[in-house]
Amino acid sequence: SKDNKNAGKVIITCAVTGAIHTPSMSPHLPVTPKEIISDSLAAVEAGAAILHLHARHPDGRPDQSPEGFAEFLPRIKQSTDAVVNITTGGSPYMSVEERVAPAATYQPELASLNMGSMNFGLYPMLNRFKEFKHDWEREHLEGSKDLVFRNSFKDIEYVLETCYGNGTRFEFECYDTSHLYNLAHFADRGLVKAPFFVQSVFGLLGGIGPHPEDVMHMKRTADRLFGDDFRWSVLGAGSNQFRIAAQAAALGGNVRVGLEDSLWAGRGELAKSSAVQVKKVRAIIENLGLQIATPDEAREILGLKG
Numbered sequence: 589s590k591d592n593k594n595a596g597k598v599i600i601t602c603a604v605t606g607a608i609h610t611p612s613m614s615p616h617l618p619v620t621p622k623e624i625i626s627d628s629l630a631a632v633e634a635g636a637a638i639l640h641l642h643a644r645h646p647d648g649r650p651d652q653s654p655e656g657f658a659e660f661l662p663r664i665k666q667s668t669d670a671v672v673n674i675t676t677g678g679s680p681y682m683s684v685e686e687r688v689a690p691a692a693t694y695q696p697e698l699a700s701l702n703m704g705s706m707n708f709g710l711y712p713m714l715n716r717f718k719e720f721k722h723d724w725e726r727e728h729l730e731g732s733k734d735l736v737f738r739n740s741f742k743d744i745e746y747v748l749e750t751c752y753g754n755g756t757r758f759e760f761e762c763y764d765t766s767h768l769y770n771l772a773h774f775a776d777r778g779l780v781k782a783p784f785f786v787q788s789v790f791g792l793l794g795g796i797g798p799h800p801e802d803v804m805h806m807k808r809t810a811d812r813l814f815g816d817d818f819r820w821s822v823l824g825a826g827s828n829q830f831r832i833a834a835q836a837a838a839l840g841g842n843v844r845v846g847l848e849d850s851l852w853a854g855r856g857e858l859a860k861s862s863a864v865q866v867k868k869v870r871a872i873i874e875n876l877g878l879q880i881a882t883p884d885e886a887r888e889i890l891g892l893k894g
């Protein structure tokens with residue numbers, strides 16, 4: 589069938605720490621290089637084929653310096669054949685120059701690329717989390733009221749020019765249908781190569797909502813714009829994570845989980861690790877009669893350099 593681009597295999601991406609959640613929100617959020625390494629390897633053990641990686645300073649602040657990534661990247665690469673995906677989103681408070689540095693330095697198989705500018709509402713989390721060890725955590729959330737995650741056409745071109753020559757392919761982060769049209773625009777200009785790995789993001793305030801109709805709307809729009817030239821994946825922010833993953837898997841899509849995207853294992857239950865979420869989504873996938881993709885199958889499906 590048209591949707592058999594995955595040959596029935598579902599790629600699980602795991603985003604282990606990110607730059608959105610802060611240490612006081614969950615004792616299980618990996619912060620130190622040691623924690624990022626162990627959470628990453630456990631996630632691969634559980635079935636993740638791709639690791640989406642960010643770095644943090646010892647107090648948990650997002651760290652987008654190549655040095656920060658040097659603390660865990662070599663060890664992860666030595667210990668697993670999982671596909672390494674380095675963020676170019678960093679923290680939405682950073683400049684694109686700062687954000688692209690680790691991917692430019694390490695020339696990974698995959699790097700994230702955010703396909704449009706948007707409001708990035710983190711402050712509603714202040715209703716859920718009251719106590720913070722560090723002042724920067726509250727500022728990080730409150731400041732998002734006036735935060736624009738900037739990804740202009742020039743910024744996107746800059747990341748493409750900086751990374752494409754290294755053989756790096758992209759996880760195109762699309763938070764709304766406009767971002768799919770931006771990707772189509774760059775495809776028309778021949779600046780991106782098919783198959784496009786589209787990571788559609790649901791339920792982040794400022795982007796499209798988490799309703800099943802929103803998921804269908806993004807899928808239909810991507811099908812219309814890209815036909816067979818894209819590989820679809822979804823991430824649901826927070827408590828929407830598993831429901832959206834289940835819907836997408838049933839539709840032939842791939843999925844992303846991990847503590848970057850949600851701190852939860854279930855209603856009001858903090859996930860003890862990203863691997864817990866990988867195990868849960870894997871069970872959903874296998875109960876749908878589908879199989880998960882190995883890292884090499886993911887490379888095959890996404891056309892990566894390996």
Ligand SMILES: C[C@H](N)CC(=O)CC(=O)O
Nearest residue numbers: 675676677678700761789
């Ligand atoms: C919603 C996610 N934080 C999207 C993301 O992972 C962005 C990036 O790292 O480039």
Ligand SMILES: [Zn+2]
Nearest residue numbers: 606675677848
């Ligand atoms: Zn990320």
